[in-house]
Amino acid sequence: MRAPSLPFRQSPRQNRLLAALPAEVYARLLPHLELVPMPRGWVLHESRGVQGYVFFPTTSIVARCYVMEDGSSAQIAVTGNEGVVGVALIMGGDRTPSRALVYSAGFGYRLGSSALKAEFSRGGKLQDLLLRYTQALMTQTAQTAACNRHHSVEQQLCRVLLLSLDRLVFSEMILSHEWMADLLGVRREGVTQAAFKLRESGAVGYGRGHITAFDRTKLEAASCECYPVVKAEYERLLPEVMTPSSWNPSKLPRATARNSPASGLRAFEQVAQV
């Protein structure tokens, strides 16, 4: 199959977890890593569903949501280019407890369970990184429990937006109130009110009813401690992933019509249809 020609270069190394692997481990995984477009709303795996792949997001951001029997859900963690979706696979499970849902469109790489397990069972750097990543994920989940219980919708929204900002590769994210309400597992009116306050203070900017721009400093001021706690824990557990010298989330390039993940997705679809 002809390699799709895309507006900007795609590489598994755009996922910082993969980028932190030693060259020989990366080289072993590379033939098994498959580029996948991750459009908004795509469910990577369903709650309690069977999963055959793990996903390493590069330009997309994924929310893990816990779904109850009556269908109501709660967002439990945010994963982007710092992580991997589907870690249960290395722990002997082929079913995941949560639903993984793309909420910021982009790309990612998927890796089949057999290739993942083969590398994991070598007991090297991949295993070490994935275990520490799991610990970070647990911390984020536990902190989310406290945040959802004790902090305002506005603070929760700030937490999710800031965690998302740290995982964006372009200074662009399109989020509607409906999506935010879904993500947080709260009623839409609550989100509308919270988003209105953030807009008044200039923490977020709007375009066509969607949040499109952010002021990080103002968001941090309006946020509870949960964001810095989670951020610090990721940095402490995964220094080589979270704070490599090459990474500076406060200096993201502006998304243009040519290079944005959205136009990348459109181009991918066109190439795939040919």
Next chain:
Amino acid sequence: MRGAPAAAATVRNSLLAALLATEYRRLLPRLEHVTLKAGEIVYRADQKIEHVYFPEQAVVAMVDTTEDRRTIEVGVIGREGIVGINIFLGGVITPDKAIVQLPGGAMRMKAKDLRKEARFGSPLQRLLLDYTRTFLSVISQSVACSQHHSTEQRLARWLLTMSDYAGAREFLMVQESIAAMLGVRRVSITEAAGRLQADALIRYRRGRVSVLDKPGLEKQSCECYRFIRQQYERLHAELPRLLSGK
């Protein structure tokens, strides 16, 4: 808490019990038996972990605390589990506090010994990997439960869980402590407990709560009680397969 050498005869923690006798004997010199008191703080938040604990009769809650000192329980660990899974995952400190809910015995091991023993490919590693997966889904369930279910449902769930752990032992719980675990105000526990008492499911007197009717309480509880119990039953059923490495 004073340690005593572990005895090989009775293994009450199901993770340890699942290990083959030969493996368990190898771990034995690294294990010591301790008695945990109710309310004892096993880990303080953001503190270096010195020991991991395999509870026997003891039950420990992992508690997340916000800056303004409000709390919520994110996972309860008893004889089916291990306190300090962070160590196995490569962590050094614990972000959460660990508080003893029901007193009793536990086996403990130095953190550095666990890291050594749960080395790559060992039966202990396979067992702890699966435990991690199970515990992660339990924490995730807690997030959703605290957000969507009523205090009454969550109180029922909490009391059922504690009653399962306590077995034949009588157990009483102080309302303040339940309120701290569920992340609600004490008055909400008083109200919810009042309703459960009116239905003759529990008795509560002088701020203490005890279970009278477990099946009735189960009907009042959210799905989370059953779900979490199923998770641990699955883990338990899979332990022999996991350990044989097939």
